Amino acid sequence: xxxxxxxxxxxxxxxxxxxxxxxxxxxxxxxxxxxxxxxxxxxxxxxxxxxxxxxxxxxxxxxxxxxxxxxxxxxxxxxxxxxxxxxxxxxxxxxxxxxxxxxxxxxxxxxxxxxxxxxxxxxxxxxxxxxxxxxxxxxxxxxxxxxxxxxxxxxxxxxxxxxxxxxxxxxxxxxxxxxxxxxxxxxxxxxxxxxxxxxxxxxxxxxxxxxxxxxxxxxxxxxxxxxxxxxxxxxxxxxxxxxxxxxxxxxxxxxxxxxxxxxxx
Amino acid sequence: xxxxxxxxxxxxxxxxxxxxxxxxxxxxxxxxxxxxxxxxxxxxxxxxxxxxxxxxxxxxxxxxxxxxxxxxxxxxxxxxxxxxxxxxxxxxxxxxxxxxxxxxxxxxxxxxxxxxxxxxxxxxxxxxxxxxxxxxxxxxxxxxxxxxxxxxxxxxxxxxxxxxxxxxxxxxxxxxxxxxxxxxxxxxxxxxxxxxxxxxxxxxxxxxxxxxxxxxxxxxxxxxxxxxxxxxxxxxxxxxxxxxxxxxxxxxxxxxxxxxxxxxx
Numbered sequence: 056x057x058x059x060x061x062x063x064x065x066x067x068x069x070x071x072x073x074x075x076x077x078x079x080x081x082x083x084x085x086x087x088x089x090x091x092x093x094x095x096x097x098x099x100x101x102x103x104x105x106x107x108x109x110x111x112x113x114x115x116x117x118x119x120x121x122x123x124x125x126x127x128x129x130x131x132x133x134x135x136x137x138x139x140x141x142x143x144x145x146x147x148x149x150x151x152x153x154x155x156x157x158x159x160x161x162x163x164x165x166x167x168x169x170x171x172x173x174x175x176x177x178x179x180x181x182x183x184x185x186x187x188x189x190x191x192x193x194x195x196x197x198x199x200x201x202x203x204x205x206x207x208x209x210x211x212x213x214x215x216x217x218x219x220x221x222x223x224x225x226x227x228x229x230x231x232x233x234x235x236x237x238x239x240x241x242x243x244x245x246x247x248x249x250x251x252x253x254x255x256x257x258x259x260x261x262x263x264x265x266x267x268x269x270x271x272x273x274x275x276x277x278x279x280x281x282x283x284x285x286x287x288x289x290x291x292x293x294x295x296x297x298x299x300x301x302x303x304x305x306x307x308x309x310x311x312x313x314x315x316x317x318x319x320x
Numbered sequence: 321x322x323x324x325x326x327x328x329x330x331x332x333x334x335x336x337x338x339x340x341x342x343x344x345x346x347x348x349x350x351x352x353x354x355x356x357x358x359x360x361x362x363x364x365x366x367x368x369x370x371x372x373x374x375x376x377x378x379x380x381x382x383x384x385x386x387x388x389x390x391x392x393x394x395x396x397x398x399x400x401x402x403x404x405x406x407x408x409x410x411x412x413x414x415x416x417x418x419x420x421x422x423x424x425x426x427x428x429x430x431x432x433x434x435x436x437x438x439x440x441x442x443x444x445x446x447x448x449x450x451x452x453x454x455x456x457x458x459x460x461x462x463x464x465x466x467x468x469x470x471x472x473x474x475x476x477x478x479x480x481x482x483x484x485x486x487x488x489x490x491x492x493x494x495x496x497x498x499x500x501x502x503x504x505x506x507x508x509x510x511x512x513x514x515x516x517x518x519x520x521x522x523x524x525x526x527x528x529x530x531x532x533x534x535x536x537x538x539x540x541x542x543x544x545x546x547x548x549x550x551x552x553x554x555x556x557x558x559x560x561x562x563x564x565x566x567x568x569x570x571x572x573x574x575x576x577x578x579x580x581x582x583x584x585x
Contacts, residue, residue, distance in 0.1 A: 097362065097415035126451070150362035150415070158442040158455035161554035162434065165546040166462055166491045169424075169433030177423040186391070190423035197431055226431045227492075228554045236553070243553045281430040288501070288508045289426035289493045297562050 097147040101185040105143045106268050115139045115264055116257035120210040123253030127160030131256035132175030136264060140183070151182070162228030170228045172252075172259040173197055180263050184270055191277045192266040197226045198279040199262050201291070205235075206254030208261065214253070215246035225291055231255075362412040366450040370408045371533050380404045380529055381522035385475040388518030392425030396521035397440030401448070401529060416447070427493030435493045437517075437524040438462055445528050449535055456542045457531040462491045463544040464527050466556070470500075471519030473526065479518070480511035489558055496520075 107115065119135030126134070133153055140148040158164050159174040176196050181189030204220040219238045223231035232248065241247045269275040282292045291297075372380065384400030391399070398418055405413040423429050424439040441461050446454030469485040484503045488496035497513065506512045534540040547557050 095411075095415045098417055100417050100419050102417075130451075146360075147415075147417075150360045150412075151417075152363055152365050152367075152412075152447065154365050154451040155443050155446045156421075156439075157451040158446050158458045159434075159439065161546075161548060163438055163442065163491060164455050164459040164462055165548040165554045166434070166459075167547065167553070167555035168435075168438075168491050169428040169431070173428055173433075174421075174424065174439060177428065178420050181420045181423050182417065186395075186419040186422035190429050193423045194429040194431075197429055226428060226433050229556075233553055243548065281426075282432065283426060283430045283508065288432065288498055289430045290432035291494075 097150060100181060100189075102140075102147050102151075102182050103144050104183040104267060104271055105140075106271050107139065107143075107264050111139055111143075112261050112264050116208050116261045117211050119257040119260040120208065120250075120253040121212065123249065123256050124214065126154065126157045127171060128252050128256045129159035129171030129175040130154060130157040131253060132172040132260045132263075133178050134175075135257065135260035136179040136183070148182075167227060167229030169226050170200065170223075170231055170255070172256045173200060173226055175256070176259040176263045179260065180267060183267050188270060188275070192263060192270065192275065194281055195266055195277065195279050196259055196262050200231075200255075200259060201226055203258075205231075206251055206258055208254045208257040210250075210254060210257065213250055215250035217247050217251055217254075224293055224296060362415060365446060366454075367405075367412050367416075367447050368409050369448040369532060369536055370405075371536050372404065372408075372529050376404055376408075377526050377529050381473050381526045382476050384522040384525040385473065385515075385518040386477065388514070388521050389479065391419065391422045392436060393517050393521050394424035394436030394440040395419060395422040396518060397437040397525045397528075398443050399440075400522065400525035401444040405448070413447075432492060432494030434491050435465065435488075435496055435520070437521045438465060438491055440521070441524040441528040444525065445532060448532050453535060453540070457528060457535065457540065459546055460531055460542065460544050461524055461527050465496075465520075465524060466491055468523075470496075471516055471523055473519045473522040475515075475519060475522065478515055480515035482512050482516055482519075489561060490556055 115135040115138075118138050119131045122134045123131040125131075130153070133156060137148055137151060137153050156171070156174050156178055159169075160171040162168040162170060163174075173193065173196065177189065177193040180192040180196070183189070184192060201223055204222050206217075206220065217239060219235070221231075221235040221238045223234060225231060232243070232252065235251055236242060236245075236248055239247055239251070266275055282290050286292065286294070380400040380403075383403050384396045387399045388396040395418070398421060402413055402416060402418050421436070421439050421443055424434075424436040427433040427435060428439075438458065438461065442454065442458040445457040445461070448454070449457060466488055469487050471482075471485060482504060484500070486496075486500040486503045488499060490496060497508070497517065500516055501507060501510075501513055504512055504516070531540055547555050551557065551559070
């Protein structure tokens with residue numbers, strides 16, 4: 056029960072940024088791959104990272120936008136960074152199978168869950184900064200995604216003109232693209248929707264690279280509290296957008312696991 | 321606009337299984353990595369696959385369950401397969417950075433979106449069968465996830481005893497773990513919840529391997545229609561579970577993009 060022992064009240068409070076902190080503790084404490092083991096090249100994260108210039112971040116955005124039309128959102132957000140890193144760094148990015156999260160488009164194989172751009176972006180930050188910092192960066196990128204009027208990026212070669220931006224208030228594909236389509240007055244697989252999603256892939260790729268640059272300079276500070284701490288369950292923070300008056304309580308039977316987090320801090 | 325040209329009514333209908341079909345068309349038609357290009361070892365999917373025996377599938381399940389306590393759900397579902405494939409096949413699995421989707425736990429960095437087991441499972445099927453078949457397998461695995469009373473797998477070394485199973489009716493972490501915790505009467509990060517999620521990681525890993533075995537035998541037939549075809553937006557199929565009487569129409573302005581799919585089939 057080594058994991059359970061790690062989840063002591065003291066450690067969780069020290070761990071700070073929510074479940075990201077728990078992951079950090081376990082990844083740091085137990086070691087997913089001990090450095091003492093001789094791991095083959097490519098197996099151990101992070102891969103080498105070289106900071107992007109502003110022009111290179113924009114280039115990554117244009118690559119991501121164009122790539123949406125080849126492999127959709129998750130592939131797009133990932134390849135924007137990886138293609139540049141193949142040029143800037145080479146191996147092990149060159150041998151990295153970048154198509155491995157293509158399935159995550161449309162909220163995972165079209166099921167409307169987590170926006171695929173956030174999966175591609177999370178793989179990018181994990182490759183470059185390792186699973187612990189990669190997740191902390193992804194948490195900030197998701198917060199940016201959920202609270203910003205998107206898309207922001209204007210590609211050099213748009214495939215459609217679009218009129219509107221919208222704020223998803225959610226990391227979910229269904230809510231994000233649904234709200235935007237309603238505002239724009241277009242349907243799914245319309246040229247406008249496809250270009251909008253390509254621009255979002257660019258936005259998430261570029262925001263991830265901005266955070267990676269900060270981290271490379273020793274200036275990345277996690278600011279977004281993972282929602283699990285507020286709600287005692289993995290979740291968004293805006294409960295009433297989905298729930299009516301029947302929101303399950305997170306104290307009482309739902310608080311069992313996180314009672315240890317209450318008081319004292 | 322090569323992508324747009326691909327989305328003709330004829331091709332979409334031929335493409336069959338929903339947005340998986342669209343992905344198939346683009347992946348097949350345009351080529352994310354042309355075979356004519358000399359791709360470095362590891363970069364091109366699929367990797368070699370060797371069928372698992374029933375005993376090996378169970379072993380993968382036990383690895384996944386145990387791994388939850390080191391890296392949570394997405395890592396667990398993925399390492400269950402990859403660790404076995406490192407033994408059975410070796411490279412390029414040995415050099416594969418298996419921690420790259422650890423961030424996807426808790427519905428992506430704890431935000432309650434797509435269950436991380438489905439992200440890990442999707443990477444596993446994509447690695448072994450490529451992005452096109454990998455997605456079709458992931459679509460079946462998600463359907464299994466959303467419609468089955470889970471968990472099913474009983475690990476050799478459970479870390480907690482659990483009483484109940486529940487059907488999520490959703491690929492979302494928040495709904496899946498929330499419904500189960502309510503039924504079991506426990507909270508998040510309780511020993512029971514953690515063991516339940518470890519068992520779910522095993523279930524999704526093992527189901528993915530079962531489908532990969534079928535595919536290796538030429539017997540994999542996609543049966544689950546991607547929800548986007550029914551709903552004209554990436555989504556679950558049970559709209560009223562979240563929506564009240566205010567379900568946006570998917571015909572009219574929402575049907576624009578998929579009008580081409582109507583009639584004729």
